[in-house]
Amino acid sequence: MHPAPSVILFTTLSGLGFGLLFWLGLGMPGPTGVVAFVFFAIAYLLAVGGLLASTFHLGHPERALKAFSQWQTSWLSREAWASVAALVVMAVYGAGLVFLGTKWTALGLIGAVLSIGTVFTTSMIYAQLRTVPRWHHWTTPAVFLCLSLGGGALLAGQIRFALPLLALAGVAQAYTWITGDARLRSSGTTLASATGLQGGSIRAFEPPHTGTNYLLREFVYVVGRKHSRNLRVISLTLGFILPIVLLLLPFNHILAGVAVVSHLAGVLVARWLFFAEAEHVVGLYYGKRTT
Amino acid sequence: MTQLPPLSAVKLGLVIDLDTCVGCHACVVSCKGWNTENYGAPLSDQDAYGANPSGTFLNRVHSYEVQPAEGHAQLVHFPKSCLHCEDAPCVTVCPTGASYKRVEDGIVLVNESDCIGCGLCAWACPYGAREMDVAEKVMKKCTLCVDRIYNDNLPEEDRVPACVRTCPAGARHFGDLGDPESDVSQLVAERGGFDLMPEQGTKPVNKYLPPRPRDRSEDVDILAPYLAPVTDQPKGFVGWLDKALSALPGGK
């Protein structure tokens, strides 16, 4: 799939932001006043910034409200509802903390559930797609959730939780990569099933047009194997190993800051790979995928 | 509505004959012409006269080579447009309801004024049947020429999709695949019509007819008697001629 910067930014930042909101909703940490304001500001910048970034890839952002209508079937619509609900609930909850110094625990819990629920709906937008076998798997929500929770914990300064969650996220991510490589092949969709042609080995001869088109731009991104291996190592190192090592060192705000930046960079790389490596079955028609 | 409607009895669609399609692209361009001028936004082209031209098309013709274990490789031309799936994933993923499947005939359409151009429906389609128009930024797809097939301004015989009307080889057929008695259903039954990517669970309405077996005359030498020599003698031909002619009108 085409690794569109807007979508990579959106999923990465909003995942982190909603992760942070999740921990804030649980009251971990449970600051009030200015400190709470700073925490909430960061969370909203990330979550809303991410959502805004996602509208950049819409052809008609001015019609975005229409996207709320199909919650019954569409994960994207559900995501819209979930994110707005989470943001509204957490805003009320946050306002209590910042301005009133009051903690409405139940509201916070609801907000936490909505926040992590938003991340789940985001992940399901991808996981539901049978057309992208690499995504069409429980590992997709698992990785999204671990990352969001781990990253959120990191930002929330919940080292206790951040350490195991980041480790888990790293393992989940690595597992996804390794198993994901075989998923197109095991999906059962091949050039033979795509064309129904029988009687021998099938090869794409001429594409429909000599030039490019929307489908090729959007779905037939191909990453070199070596390139991908290196990026995976970089992502694991920056996203998980380095932050964990830094967190294990005696606490220090600068190191924590580095850990956050490193994690963010690692997740961005992972997210780039998430898209760039995803093989849409339509690539079979163009002979760009071998199964 | 993004929800799929209750299954309609009428399932309009295309049957494409891979045995006959010569890969001429006539259907591709007539589709482009009709749908540029009609339903919704025009199908635009970018860098039209430049280094990297690229435009929106609702129907494209691929070609594939099939190499059997023994014998000559074969070439198959393969037109592909929206298959108007019964379980259309492109419809259910759409957040706005712009994508919908018509109750009356199962045609899958995009209501362009509702489309936010998120592209998700194209992601959900396994066949590459949807293309985002770069100029208009809305999703475009085959409409099964819904503005032709019921159009009172067209003579009855022209109420078929543009691609079907134009196909010089007669490789494209249009009709109701929900009616087992229809011509298209009969054709599918007779010729073993099949679905593309059945494992994707989309239940396409459009069907493809397989190429007939090729290069069969190689198989056996059943026809040899037709070449039995009339004579063994080197000069015997004229003798044979004489004999053969006497059986004919004016013969002795």
Next chain:
Amino acid sequence: MTYSQPQIDLSPAVSDEVRQTTCYMCACRCGINVHLKDGPDGKKRVAYIEGNRDHPVNKGVLCAKGSAGIMQINAPSRLKAPLKRTGPRGSGQFEEISWDEALELATNWLKPLRETAPEKLAFFTGRDQSQSFTSLWAQAYGTPNYAAHGGFCSVNMAAAGIYTMGGAFWEFGQPDWDHTKMFVLFGVAEDHDSNPIKMGIGKIKARGAKVVGINPIRTGYNAVADDWYGITPGTDGLLILSLIHLLFKAGKLDLTYLARFTNAACLVNEDPKSPQHGLLLRDEDGKPLVIDRNTGKPAPWDAQGIEPDLATTWRHKGVTHRPVLHLMADRYLSEDYAPEKVATRTGIPAARIRQLASEIARTAFDEVITLDRPWTDFRGHRHETMTGRPVSFHAMRGISAHSNGFQTARALHTLQIILGAVETPGGMRFKPPYPKPATAHPKPHCKVTPGQPLNGPHLGYPQGPEDLCLTEDGKPARIDKAFSWENPLSAHGMMHMVISNAHAGDPYKIDTLFLYMANMSWNSSMNTEGTMKMLTDMDDNGDYVIPRIIYSDAYSSEMVAYADLILPDTTYLERHDCISLLDRPICEADAVADAIRWPVIEPDRDVRGFQSVLCDLGHRLGLPGFVGDDSGAKYKDYADYITNHIRRPGIGPLAGWRMGETGLQDGRGSANEGQLDSYIANGGFWMSHVPDEAAYYKPFNSAYQDWAVKMGFYDSPQPYVFQLYAEPLRRFQLAAEGEGSHQPPDYLRPRIMALMDPLPIWYAPMIDGEKDPAEYPIHALTQRPMAMYHSWGSQNAWLRQLHGHNPLYVPTKIWEENRFKEGDWARVTSPHGSITVPVAHMAALNENTVWTWNAIGKRKGAWALDDKAPEATKGFLLNHLIHELMPPREDGMRWSNSDPITGQAAWFDLRVKIERSAAPTESQPAFPPIKAPVAKGPSTLAWKVGK
């Protein structure tokens, strides 16, 4: 919840008006419905183009090009006004001038020439459809140097057909699509009959009947063929003669048909010492004789009631005469044509040749078709039924564009004829006004008289050496050397030799080269780079070797830069045209038909239809036939000519709605002022059906002959029989043997004797010489892409997306030998030059053949495309590898790269070698951009005429 869905308009208005005319995105000439809507300025705009269901050619369907017409008529490459060259030739620097200035200039150049040496004007036209008009103009001017592009296109096919049976394929004939049970296609990728062939194949397939493809490449029609024979290029003749061998051996011949309807029973002089040796025995009236089986006596071939005998020989004045069929048996029963003998060369295993032959035999003789339609032949025999052998064939440039193509095409026609599968149900059928034997066509004319018209039509069908176009001293009279001893039967001229000969001053120098609709500095020339040099070459005085070049094009093609004066044409929807029975008609086997184009939209530029310009120029030059009684212009414009020109009494350019004594009538009649209106009202064409009893056996069928006379094809019935034995060829052989007063130069004698055989033979393509050239082992071909027309397609925003560049397709064996990978480039070298181009792998291909799509490669700067357009950077032409002359022979002489009989350009004889190459930045050779007289096109198109 109930399901709700948007309301949509299911019956939108399709257009404001439909105008019906004839497509010209290619030469197939389909009928189109042009839907018009009012544009924002209130002017009518083309909104949609679809096929005309009533039209005889396409019956409603339309190809990709036809549907893309909107992008053609709005292309940014359209020329805008007459142009006069200001920079050096080839630079593309022009100034726009007025039409008056342009026509004055042309008149000033051409008028003095006509008074002194009209042959110094060479007027050659491309694939236009007004040859009966342009040739009339050239004849009136008085130059012998006129032809259309047929010589480099497919004259082999046309001439072999005319000499053998009075017509070939495409405009001459077609398979009986409704009845045939086995269709065998030789070497066709697309052909002119684009839509009809596809419709025909569709019909055959729908019936479950069989399609066989014989072609080195398995795309398109060959991809849908049930059986494919991946033949080695240039060897079809051998394959066909092997099939004929097997059929003769098995006696699978339609003897009745051969006896009655061919010259198989005609008697050939067998005495090597006789001056008549090899000629047919004739009576005092010059009629060939046969032996009548009823009487055992000789009789003229067409005598009433006779039954020609195939078996008997005849001694006359001490000379034995044998029926043609005996000569054929002698030749084709020879084991030289046994499948085992030809298998290696043709690349088809012997067993498969036998299978093909037996399948043909089975279908022809076991699946006979009988129609209950009585008919009477020209000898007065009444036949109760029409009986056919449902095997049909079609062929085009795959066999035509080789230097052995004439004889190969003759072989193919011979195969059809011995099966009895021509003009019989299920076989091949002629389209009126064909069939028409060679003898019913004019002979070539070349007599020049300064200030006077030529002594007759330029082109025709020589019957013997005395009909050649030679000067008193025996040298070629024409600039292209057509109808000379080098290429005696060059019935369509030899356009591919014009520039090269004019540049060399051989046989003489010319002054003005006048070209119309031919991209001669690019895809339609061999040796493209050399041609560009010849067009710009100067002599010692600094004058151009070809002093003046006038060119008419509608678009900013590569050729425009090489002209001194450009006469910009309209697009096909903006002018009148006439697709005439005098020319290349659009008839079907069951109907005679002709058609027009008319301005369904008005040009928005200062351009004029070229034929109208010729009417004007003809008047300015004072050409007879172009000046009216009052010394004004005889024809105001082409529409006026179409309506009012009279070719022979009662015969004009269009056959429909002519004025008879009692009212409008078909075929013959005087001019009718309302004729074009009638055509327009009828969808742009006229059609009249062949009567049922005249539908088959046309050359032999009295009912057809009578109908043809009524329609005006000829003035009296002209039945004839098929010429299996082509006597005109034998006359040339006799001359080469020393007989007669017209004698060829000595160096050509052996070749004429060997190759101008009156019975079809096969010889290796000339360039191969005696054996396969080991240094260049690979055959290199081009094919027409169905969605592009030569160079025109690339200016079309929709079509160029389909074919924006063209890889060289390489078969598996060569691919693996060279370790090619996807994205690789290769250097391809012929004896003449080399190119470096992208390669791609193809398995369904003859293992010694590479190929590419024709004419996709473009010169930078042309066609209003960006200099970085893929057509120019990755696209390429094979033409750089093909020379118009063959490599020098031992005596240093260079023969033209053509069929030695007809002069057909041998495009497909090309041999190359191939090696992997580092990827260059762009295809090689690359040329600097030419300056264009038009602006570049817009970036985004979102075309919608209605709101």
